[in-house]
Amino acid sequence: MTKDAYSDVFARLRRRKTLSLAAEMQWELLPPLTSGTQRVVITGGLEPAYEIGGDSFDYAINGSMVDLLVIDAVGHGLPAAVLASVAIGAYRHARRNRLDLPDLAAEINTAIASQLGASRFATAVLARLDVDTGRLRWINAGHPEPLIVRGSSLVQPPHCPPSRPLGLQDRKPVCCETRLEPGDRLVLYTDGITEARSPIGDFFGEQRLADFISAAAAAGDPAPETVRRLMRHVLQHQADQLQDDASIVVLEWRTGAERRLPL
Numbered sequence: 389m390t391k392d393a394y395s396d397v398f399a400r401l402r403r404r405k406t407l408s409l410a411a412e413m414q415w416e417l418l419p420p421l422t423s424g425t426q427r428v429v430i431t432g433g434l435e436p437a438y439e440i441g442g443d444s445f446d447y448a449i450n451g452s453m454v455d456l457l458v459i460d461a462v463g464h465g466l467p468a469a470v471l472a473s474v475a476i477g478a479y480r481h482a483r484r485n486r487l488d489l490p491d492l493a494a495e496i497n498t499a500i501a502s503q504l505g506a507s508r509f510a511t512a513v514l515a516r517l518d519v520d521t522g523r524l525r526w527i528n529a530g531h532p533e534p535l536i537v538r539g540s541s542l543v544q545p546p547h548c549p550p551s552r553p554l555g556l557q558d559r560k561p562v563c564c565e566t567r568l569e570p571g572d573r574l575v576l577y578t579d580g581i582t583e584a585r586s587p588i589g590d591f592f593g594e595q596r597l598a599d600f601i602s603a604a605a606a607a608g609d610p611a612p613e614t615v616r617r618l619m620r621h622v623l624q625h626q627a628d629q630l631q632d633d634a635s636i637v638v639l640e641w642r643t644g645a646e647r648r649l650p651l
Contacts, residue, residue, distance in 0.1 A: 410469035411440045417476055419446055422612045427519040428454055431611040432637040433619045434631050435580075442468030442510075443578050443635035446476050448483060449587045452520045455483055458576040458637050459512040459554075460531065467508075473508050474499050475554060489514055490560040493527050493551075500555035509555035513576050519641060522568040527561045529554050534581060535598055536568065540606040542598040543572075568618040573611065573640050575601060580634030601638070609635050611640045 390419035392398050407415070415433070422431045432445050442461035447454065455478050461471040482492045492514055500508060513534055515526035517559065524545075526534060530553040536543040551561030577597070584592040600621060604614040615638055622634055 399406075408439050408465070410425060410464075411484070412471060413469045414440050417444060417473055419448075423447070423449065424560070425449060426644050428517070429611045429640045429642065430454070430456070430637065430640060432614045432635065433615040435619050435623060435633070435637045440633050440635075442472060443580065443633035444472040444476060445576070445635055446479060446635045446638070447639075448480075452518055454478075454519060454636060454639065455518045456515040456517075456574075456576060456639060457512060458531070458578060458635060459510050460578040460580075460633070460635075461510040462508060462553075464478070464633075471500065471504055471508055474503055479514075480500055488561050489516055489525055489527050493529060493554065493557070493561050495553045501534045504555065506556075509553040511553045511578075515576065517568065517574070517639065517641065522570070522572075522641065523565065524568050524574065525563055525565045527551065527563055530580055532594075533575060534592070535577075535601075536566075537573040537575065537598060537601045538569060539571070540602045542602060543597075568641050570641060573601060573605060573638055575580055575636065575638050577636040578632075578634060580630060580632040581620055581622055583632065584622050584630060584634060585623050587627050590625075591623055594616040611638045614638060 418545060423490045430447050434440050434443060442464060444459050446457045459472060459475055461468040475496050478496045482495035511531040512529045513526055513531045517524050528548045528550040530550050534545055536545055548564035549562055551557060582594050583591055600618055601614060615636060
């Protein structure tokens with residue numbers, strides 16, 4: 389990980405073919421795909437790896453607060469990658485200035501609208517978890533709603549009225565709230581997951597996504613392995629030909645009493 393910052397050797401060794409320019413930009417923009425502490429494990433996945441353009445995610449663990457962003461930029465290829473880069477840059481800038489969630493969204497919205505014009509936008513979910521209390525707050529900017537997996541069951545969070553996508557908002561968005569329980573898994577994803585369509589036209593769907601993660605949790609699979617297998621499952625469902633970018637972030641809130649942290 390450290391040598392990647394000043395050498396291309398490891399990037400070349402990992403690749404089986406050449407990345408598109410948009411994918412190169414997106415992979416360089418991402419945080420580590422997996423990170424963990426005694427209280428929280430975060431894992432993300434992106435597909436198609438060599439052609440990804442509009443989907444991205446970001447997170448930060450700052451003491452007892454964890455921030456998450458999953459974003460789906462309109463369009464494909466290089467224009468979508470540029471839009472995602474502007475959005476995540478604005479998100480990090482606002483987050484590091486300790487802005488609250490509605491102000492974070494407003495900063496991203498302004499950056500997209502002022503730099504890229506009225507026809508460019510991105511759907512997103514911005515979330516913030518207090519790992520001391522389990523308090524979860526989030527904003528839905530025209531995006532699929534988060535899922536909460538508790539044990540082997542899907543728990544629907546309170547309905548969060550979606551605001552307009554980032555870049556099209558004319559006011560600060562509504563911030564919604566719920567409370568997680570230790571062991572819960574919070575799932576943020578783009579519609580490329582649930583709308584992955586099989587050759588006979590069957591959508592992967594939200595229920596299949598929830599069932600897969602619930603089964604993995606019941607089997608004791610760690611979050612990184614769950615995401616790896618899920619992305620493989622989504623690809624297989626669509627006969628290895630995704631029609632849209634697909635990304636997912638899974639956050640597991642832990643009690644802190646576990647003897648071993650599975651990364």
